[in-house]
Amino acid sequence: MAKFIVGLTGGIGSGKTTVANLFAELGITLVDADIVAREVVAKGSEGLTRIIEHFGADVCQNDGSLNRIALREIIFNQPHQRDWLNNLLHPMIRNTMLKQVQQADSAYVIMVVPLLFENGLDKLVNTTLVVDVDPKLQISRTSERDKVASTQVEQIILSQMPREQRLSKADDIIDNQGQLNALRSKVASLHHKYLELAKTPN
Known part of the structure; x- marks a missing residue:
């Protein structure tokens, strides 16, 4: 249903x-977009893998997690890179949220x-x-x-x-x-x- x-x-x-x-x-049940947005770029996630493939290892911390500051600096002055990132992450965030909604009891x-x-x-x-x-x-x-x-x-x-x-x-x-x-x-x-x-x- x-x-x-x-x-x-x-x-x-x-x-x-x-x-x-x-x-x-x-x-x-709460489904929080901010929490999901962090989950889709967590260490070992498909989102983070795609980001590193696109932007290079500089956006990765030593422990393998996302270097948010480095990524923010790249996309801040480059609208086309920000669009690429949004096109990657927004569908992932939306699909994960809808999945969590359906799992809620x-x-x-x-x-x-x-x-x-x-x-x-x-x-x-x-x-x-x-x-x-x-x-x-x-x-x-x-x-x-x-x-x-x-x-x-x-x-x-x-x-x-x-x-x-x-x-x-x-x-x-x-x-x-x-x-x-x-x-x-x-x-x-x-x-x-x-x-x-x-x-x-x-």
């Missing part, structure tokens, strides 16, 4: 992980994807949930968490889909500017909604 999939997204520092973990506490599945709309992965889900916060809070939370300058966070925000556009595409929105208890009750309410939707044939 096809799984009911909720696509969870939001800008950097919006609290996607916190929201996802609250769903996990309710027994819902919860009533529905939360697919956590930072660039859900940007990468067109919203086509794979039944409904979308956006975690939203005020941009000022996004900047302060992220610079504190990642120990980076606020100007760097602003650049990342500018590279992502504009807030208004993301909100206009959302089926559900969680405002994550309050306390954890308020967030927990919003998640519980959506959880009941998704349980009902998952029972209804698509």
